[in-house]
Amino acid sequence: MKTKLTVTYVILSVFALGGLLPVLWMFVMSLQTPRALNSFPTLNWFKDFEFNNYQIALNQGGIYQGLINSSIITGGTLIISVTFATLAAYALANFEFKGKALLLIGILMTQLIPGMAAIVPLFDILKSLHLINTYTGLILIFAARTIPLNIWIMHGFFKELPAELREAAIIDGCSVYTTFTRIILPLALPGIGAACMFTFMQTWIDFIMPLTTLFDQNKFPFTVMLYKYVGDPIMGTNYGVVFASAVIGTLPTLLMFVFFQRFFVKGLTSGAVKG
Amino acid sequence: MSRIVLNHIKKRYKNGKSFAVKDMNLSIENREFIVFVGPSGCGKSTTLRMIAGLEEISEGDLYINEKRVNEAAPKDRDIAMVFQNYALYPHMTVYGNMAFGLKIRKFKKDEINRRVTEAANVLGLNEFLNRKPTALSGGQRQRVALGRAMVRNPKVFLMDEPLSNLDAKLRIQMRSEIIKLHRRLNATTIYVTHDQTEAMTMADRIVIMREGEIQQIGTPKEIYDNPANIFVGSFIGSPAMNFIPAMLSLEGQIHIGNHTISLPENKQAVLKKKNYFGVELVAGIRPEDIHLEHDDSSDSSTVLTAKIDVAELLGSECILYTKINNVDLVVKVKSGDFKSGDEIKLAFDMQKMRFFDPETGKLII
């Protein structure tokens, strides 16, 4: 029994380390001087590390613009995607209508289309809508891309809420709308947290979509901004600065996770019904 | 005034093959405490939910206060409901749970406060008002659910197995609390349970259901003494009524196993008039209407010899599972020294014996 547990932990640790390695690599690299980086592979990693790269990254200014742009795109996507998905999922979970099962499966099927395959058609659509090189266009794409899975996440949460809560609210005098806002929504917060988290991760780190639909340098989100640092014709590539910027760019994800994690804590509905 | 009338109410679920409720006719008087009782799946909850407005009525008319309410929304029916699993709002405090219905109905703050405080007093929930439901015991949660219904001061209370999630002791305690509450509030109450003891102890009138049909409506005593059919006799009472295949001879005697017992004149007359002489019957007798016979000299035409299979001591009383020839007979007697295998002499209280038609199961007399 105990050995079995140990083996489990060893295997999990290996996977965790495997996942952490690139992050560690990024962090270590962000601390190297250009000289140390150029002497690769004989790195003197912990001998003369410095925080200079962060200073340079922050002073360049571009990174602020990148982070702001990323925030606008991600924030817009988050609001649209989670709002629509929540409302749609509530209807799907609680109301009977024709073709519901088919619709649910159809929504799931959209997830089978690989993102890359959709780039050219999406570009075409944006062009005919005159939304190339706009945040709106990009946000619509990201929203369309995340709504299906968000519907499924929220659908699961709504299905888990006991039907009697809704019925109790109806008998207490709630309309469909007040039942939703006063009773269901507060209880669905963990689901909304999960949907926000998922949407944030999908959108914040996306690189290809903004790269293909945005042309304006000052509209670039930080991922594309970072890419532009690589092979800068004047400065060459200062990898230390690129890595430092990358670390800064991942911080919001970390913060999001810490913030939303408490919503993942289950059991908010316990006490509603017996047990 | 809140009289509820069910007029040929039927329910067929969309995906259901047959009717879950078949032709319910019932008139519930103002301030009555009505209990729906019956085995699982007999349509008790379905009927209650139709009265609440949570389930559409397929056919028939529902009247509350002489007004047809088939299409009225639940909130316009002036009802409150207590659910089996409490259905408290987990994100609100006890106070919030009780106040919610009033807030939604736009009551004034101090009126809400007055009503919630009063209900909390009655239910002994004062010290818990600021707690969330998670921090309460099952019994306390059930009280909050009652409180939530009470504060609205509804004309009709609907309760669907409100006590079935509580342990036995608490259930008995809450039983009497609900009755006290009913006396105090004087609202018409419909209470659903599958527990016949709850039905017997709480109801003004019991409605016994089976497979979507009403079997009998009556006071607990009426139903206990004169079950309308074999099903009711076996469902109400614990242990259940004994049912014995019997034959009535032309001499006015019935044959049970090898024994012959003579029947009182009045019973004979009725059976004769209804043409049940010389045919198979089902005799029904309650376990407590069979007595031990100690005196050997007594009239042998009503005394039977039985053999004890199992003796169950329940304190002051004792349940004996006995056999007379091949007929099983359950007897409830005062405690004594009984062992399995013992032979005892039993006498039937013949005036209490009921007769049922073996084909229809209906009560003859």
Ligand SMILES: Nc1ncnc2c1ncn2[C@@H]1O[C@H](COP(=O)(O)OP(=O)(O)OP(=O)(O)O)[C@@H](O)[C@H]1O
């Ligand atoms: N939503 C539904 N869809 C289809 N059939 C249903 C639905 N709800 C109940 N039924 C069926 O209707 C019949 C009556 O159910 P109901 O819930 O009223 O029984 P009940 O008497 O309350 O039983 P219990 O004591 O188990 O609660 C059952 O056969 C049940 O399977």
Ligand SMILES: [Mg+2]
């Ligand atoms: Mg039920």
